[in-house]
Amino acid sequence: MAQANDQGTIEYRVAVREAIGDEMERDPSVVFFGEDVAIAGGVFAVTPGLHERFGERVIDTPISELAMSAGAFGAAVNGLRPIFEIMFADFLLLSMDSLVNQAAKYWYVSNEQGSCPLVVRSAMGAGGNFGAMHSQSPVPWLQGVPGLKVVAPATAGDAYALLRAAIRDDNPVAFLEHKRLYSVKDPVSPVDTLPLGEAAVVREGTDVTLVSISKGVRDCLRAADELAEKGVSAEVVDLRSLRPLDTETVLRSVAKTNRVVMVEEGPLIGGWAANLLGIVAAEGLHDLDDAWLIACPETPIPYSPTLEDAFLPNEGRIVGEVSSRLGLAAEIATGA
Amino acid sequence: MAQANDQGTIEYRVAVREAIGDEMERDPSVVFFGEDVAIAGGVFAVTPGLHERFGERVIDTPISELAMSAGAFGAAVNGLRPIFEIMFADFLLLSMDSLVNQAAKYWYVSNEQGSCPLVVRSAMGAGGNFGAMHSQSPVPWLQGVPGLKVVAPATAGDAYALLRAAIRDDNPVAFLEHKRLYSVKDPVSPVDTLPLGEAAVVREGTDVTLVSISKGVRDCLRAADELAEKGVSAEVVDLRSLRPLDTETVLRSVAKTNRVVMVEEGPLIGGWAANLLGIVAAEGLHDLDDAWLIACPETPIPYSPTLEDAFLPNEGRIVGEVSSRLGLAAEIATGA
Amino acid sequence: MAEKTQATAPGAEIDAVEARDLYRRMRLIRTFEDTVQQQFQKGNVHGTTHLYSGQEASGVGVCSMLREGDKVAGTYRGHGHSIALGVDPQKLMDEMLGRVTGACGGRAGSMNVVDVASGLIGCFGIVGGSIGAATGAALAEKLRGTGNVAVAFFGDGTSNQAYFHESLNWAQVEKLPVVFVCENNLYMEFTPIEDVTAGAIGSRPQAMGIDYRQVDGNDVFAVREAAGEAIEHARSGAGPAFLETMTYRFVGHSRSDPGKYRKPGEMDEWKKRDPLILGRRALEERYGIEAERLDEIDAEVAKQLEEIVERGLAAPFPDPGSDGKEFK
Amino acid sequence: MAEKTQATAPGAEIDAVEARDLYRRMRLIRTFEDTVQQQFQKGNVHGTTHLYSGQEASGVGVCSMLREGDKVAGTYRGHGHSIALGVDPQKLMDEMLGRVTGACGGRAGSMNVVDVASGLIGCFGIVGGSIGAATGAALAEKLRGTGNVAVAFFGDGTSNQAYFHESLNWAQVEKLPVVFVCENNLYMEFTPIEDVTAGAIGSRPQAMGIDYRQVDGNDVFAVREAAGEAIEHARSGAGPAFLETMTYRFVGHSRSDPGKYRKPGEMDEWKKRDPLILGRRALEERYGIEAERLDEIDAEVAKQLEEIVERGLAAPFPDPGSDGKEFK
């Protein structure tokens, strides 16, 4: 289990590191590679020390995202459990042929002769003024790929337990770490692993369900706090993974609150938020009194702070939209 | 305008060829390249004769999908209007970095200094037993990319007019041709171009709206015929493009029929169908009495005919699901 | 008594029995491909196929030098790679026929066969995929210290593709036990390879300091020698080896092929050097095996294929009801 | 009167005025980068930056040989490429500061600057992007028959990336007028290039028969000569040229850089060969320009940057209300 610091908490990046380390310790078939991950410890300082501990099982690679991904595939179908890092999720586009056409299909196409236990870790997300090609969330590109799990933890504790589960999973997992979360500190995970594909109700409420993933969950939680002050009781669902997609948990919550808001850091068209709302509508239309979507404008991500701030969903926008859509706080409180 | 054959119709593949030819004739900055497209005329026999007509403006390339895509980008931002072919849409994954990180972002990131008028044509779709890596529809990978238009015509006439419009468009367009449509014959287009991003109501109806794109539209039309015999009046919307996404036309239709079915050749999770239904739910929830989704299982596409047939949506499934969900034909007919 | 032939690569010498087996395997591939073609025309094989006819000596020569534990990544032109490695032709044919008894239960089809038990980690429908996959498989062998090698088959046209460059470099940097076998049949689909390729393919691995050799890809004995050396290099820990087998495809690229691209007379010249003709000649000259004995093999193989097709056509199609489960 | 220096490349000879301009431009880049660094530390420049300090002679030398109509694709380390080409440093600084007056209105930031008017088709945040883009730009120039060339700047580490291989091959096959400028600063981020690269980078273009030369990338005059020859080759229609400029980065890879990877003493050795020191020496020796004159330039540039920052910080941020429109 991950080591807590003095305050009983753990930094997100450390949780990731410990998950890798603990699995490498447990299972000699786990290897880890990526650009500058070994000797330098990664550009986000996530993996220092692993090379020292595990030697040639932690490898610095050339700038060859496609070879890395295909190498992970080949190693995975030949008995290793590779983890590899694509430094910025934007670069995943260079490795997608291997991920999608090789790794994601192997188990099915081989008629379950062989599995493909690889994990691709990648830093995603905007909010740091890194500009249009270093800030994207790769979810729209990856979610519609049967055979590829897509996991994106919101807390350090979840990051630890979900990453360990991803490494043990017998088929490929894209493990997405939001850049803005690396420095957050959270309670350590009470468990070694969490099942992939299970959403969590991270706050109970009765008036509206806020659904998000990764950093968006934290925005929703803060928004829920503010909404509570306005008399609105918001339930918050952390999807944790976007494939498998735990629609059951969302449907159950919607059955209770009858209103749902999906909050996505990404475009509306082709994004997971509207996709999930569509599935909810198809399966639970009678439960829906109101539903809406908070996402980004349909443009690339701008650099300038004024533009990027306005571009991204945030707790203020969630609070604003929920309160205006639900009407006055007083009305809600009295059940009007 | 495209040349009709004796029957006043045109084959889909010929319509594509003529659209390219007519635009190359009209505009000397249009060039066309891809693997085996010039001398051999393309593996789907779409482009024979163009090299003979336009010489060095029609180029056979090496098997270098990334260089092709980046080359098209560089040429497009430097005054040409390149069309390039990615033989099977499955191979688009190799070119995605350039399409997404370069072409789609140029107009916005350059602050509209420069546009990027390229078209990538690609053959997509299953139904021919080509197996898991030669049958995919790339929509889930491409739809969530702001700046990249995604067009997929259902008829030869639309293919002609939409492709000419795509070539004239100032920013990148992915033009997706369903393999199962290459041999269909349809009336020639009455117009040279059609605006990108406008859906069409291709059949009027009152009981339910069937929404699809590309080959799926033809399945819906056949299903609508059968449903009519059962007394169900189905309206059919051909989206024609998935970005821009013409939600207005869908919402208008749903306001009339109050029931909507989206039919997608692709997975449900991460697909356009649920995404569009989500947008419809967010904007027109009060109009929806019933809504459902017809898509593929969440696995790769199987080869064997028995498996592939069962895997794909088809008119039978549409008819079956609509009739069972709407209750008996008689009830509908009487408005019960 | 069978004499061993002269051979420099360790293990390349073989006796008459083994030599006959080489021939049989090449014949098996040829007849298999002819049969696939017939069954395609009859509508029993679906989608598309890319036949290996003419290139048999390359796959058979290379795979005959592999040992238990070695891994192979083939291409969409992979029936030959599969049979050369020892995949059961019945399972392979059944896969083409889309039957539940196929190597992949009918899910894969011609281009994407996997047969883990034979060491066939996969056939790769996407050009270049085999190179990246074999490189990764070799990484696994190296880290496990098995002494096994991984072999990637691919074509000349594939040398212009991203996987090629990135994987060769990484394999050499990490000194991985991988053998890159470029089957140079002079064409990328319908385009002469020189029209789309700058410089000689062999210069590319050499620019990275990778062990390189070129060999007559229609002479199975020559391929064995060269492959033996390449495999030995990779197995020794000295890093990857690159083998270019010069060969020619006797059939269309895939089922639909205009075929107009071939230079006049080219096919005829190559047909004289049919790997089966060269094989028969060598068996006669080196081992004194008579033509009738080889005719017998041909007849046995023909019979074998007839039976395979018969059994394959009698096998059930997979039941969609029990397929299509979500990924575990 | 200014004498012309000896130079073999056509147009490489320059007079003292022009030589001083070369120096001024290198100094402008250095001071610009120092200023960006300061403004970053003050929180006025956001995200990340990759500075060009130490590599000035490479970009300035190459761009000084370009003519109107030529195109350039730079990298995320692109401030130097931009200024060398003639992009207005005010617009560049304003872009870093995220202002509406920036080269891209604040939308692009440090890594992705475009300045169409200067011929800068873009700076590319994704490694290798510049290579593919310049190749395409060259295709356009060739088909239009302009006689213009396109230049791709990129680093040593980029030679292991897919774009590199595929684009070089295609450019050579099509004989495109593109100049590939590999700025070899010995490291890919924090990793010594030799640890991740098989063979010499120069062997790769040579394996494709591409015109290749290597040059001291810290000597702006040497770079001019070599670049002149490379550009001439490409412009003549003989196909692409590849120029490797050997240089060194004096600052961290990006704003966060552990820096532990440098070999002991390495930086000191290279600092002795600072392109500005070499430039001053050459100007003195070749043109008799005195140190004070050059100090004056340094002071003028320092002043210029102060004013640039002042104006930049006074410029407005873009208004989100008028941004974020859907794509037309």
Ligand SMILES: Cc1ncc(C[n+]2csc(CCOP(=O)(O)OP(=O)(O)O)c2C)c(N)n1
């Ligand atoms: C990435 C990719 N691009 C294009 C194709 C289509 N394609 C299939 S085979 C082939 C030619 C391959 O030529 P070569 O490597 O010489 O192999 P050969 O077919 O001659 O054995 C092409 C272009 C593909 N399968 N994958």
Ligand SMILES: Cc1ncc(C[n+]2csc(CCOP(=O)(O)OP(=O)(O)O)c2C)c(N)n1
């Ligand atoms: C495709 C891709 N992979 C990784 C990165 C992250 N990255 C940015 S710069 C860099 C190193 C590039 O090294 P080199 O080509 O030598 O150029 P230098 O930075 O030394 O100028 C890396 C790995 C990237 N931007 N793009």
Ligand SMILES: [Mg+2]
């Ligand atoms: Mg070939």
Ligand SMILES: [Mg+2]
């Ligand atoms: Mg470098």
